[in-house]
Amino acid sequence: xxxxxxxxxxxIKEKRETAxxxxxxxxxxxxxxxxxxxxxxxxxxxxxxYEKMQSDKGSIPDRFSAQQFxxxxxxxxxxxxxxGDSALYFCxxxxxxxxxxxxxxxxEGSRLTVL
Amino acid sequence: QxxxxxPQAVILREGEDAVINCSSSKALYSVHWYRQKHGEAPVFLMxxxxxxxxxxxxxxxxxxxxxxxxxxxxxxxxxxxxxGTYFCGTDYNTDKLIFGTGTRLQVxx
Numbered sequence: 260x261x262x263x264x265x266x267x268x269x270x271i272k273e274k275r276e277t278a279x280x281x282x283x284x285x286x287x288x289x290x291x292x293x294x295x296x297x298x299x300x301x302x303x304x305x306x307x308x309y310e311k312m313q314s315d316k317g318s319i320p321d322r323f324s325a326q327q328f329x330x331x332x333x334x335x336x337x338x339x340x341x342x343g344d345s346a347l348y349f350c351x352x353x354x355x356x357x358x359x360x361x362x363x364x365x366x367e368g369s370r371l372t373v374l
Numbered sequence: 375q376x377x378x379x380x381p382q383a384v385i386l387r388e389g390e391d392a393v394i395n396c397s398s399s400k401a402l403y404s405v406h407w408y409r410q411k412h413g414e415a416p417v418f419l420m421x422x423x424x425x426x427x428x429x430x431x432x433x434x435x436x437x438x439x440x441x442x443x444x445x446x447x448x449x450x451x452x453x454x455x456x457x458g459t460y461f462c463g464t465d466y467n468t469d470k471l472i473f474g475t476g477t478r479l480q481v482x483x
Contacts, residue, residue, distance in 0.1 A: 292470065301376070301461055301473040302416065315470045349415060362406070362418035363471055 261285055263352050263366035271372045272340050280335040280369045284352030290314070291333040292363060293325060294349040302349060308333055309355055340373045347371075375399055377462050377474035384479045386452045394447040394477045396462030405438050405445040406463040406471060409456075416461060416473075419447075452481045 264283040272278050284291050290309045294302035304317035308327035319325075322340075327333045337344060347370050351363040377398045384392050396405065404423050408416040420429045425440025433450045449456055462474040 290469075301476045304470045304472060307470055309469065315468060317470060347413075362421065363416075365415035365417075367415050 263350055263364050265348075265350050265366035265369050267369060268367065269370050269372075271374065273374055274340055274342065276340050276373075277336070277338045278340060278371060279337070280348055280350075280371070282333045282335070282350030282352075282366060284331055284333070284350075285364055287354070288352035288364070289331065289355050290353045291327055291331070292351040292353075293319075293333070293335050294351065296347045296349060296368075297345075305335070337371075340371075342373050345371055345373045376472050377402075377464055379460075379462060379474045379477045381477060382475070384477060386456075386479065386481045388454060388481055388483055389451050390481075392449045392452060392479060394449075394460050394462075394479070396445045396447070396474050398443045398464060400443070400466055402438070402440060402443050402445070402464050403467045404464060405436070407436055407445075407447050408461045408463060408473075409458045410461065411458040419460075449479070452479075454481050454483065457481045 266281045270278055292307040293305040295305055296302040305319040306325050307315045311327045322338050325335045347368045349365050349368045351365045353363050377396050380395045406421045407419040410416040422438035428437045436447045438445045457480050460477045463471045465471055
């Protein structure tokens, strides 16, 4: 079965550079979530999209932006990168309303290292 | 505010049991449980939707006490494959899943 696809899997950037992470949800899933997980930390919710519209926002820095495209894939854009942005970034997808009926399906994550 | 889990870490021998607790200062409408192995994605274990609900599969089960705003995850006869970090999560009736503080479980032979 198709899973959530994230790219790139690994990314190394310098401070103040820009990075873009991509997420391809499971087919027919209409909701995408982005999470940031630092070493030894729990995943922190960044932002979510339902049917290409932002549906909820968490602790996402102003330097970050995201969108969901017509084919339901999503991109997380991070600018003016800081050392503290180094983390594992997860994308998850689900069907709307599945917060109470099912699970979030997570991709394998994109590991960002900022030097 | 995120749910708080206890204990923070558990060390077990194969075959031993463990209980992981998840507590919230706000009303819980549902509780999710996930397991995450190091460097991998969180994997869904189960969701509890109603107070008093209990669920389980294999030797992992959970209960949800809505009034106490708590949930517990029970692992019986632990196996090496149970090692990982366990997270509870809740949506606080929104469209986002907020993870708990996590419990690291290590099972040794």
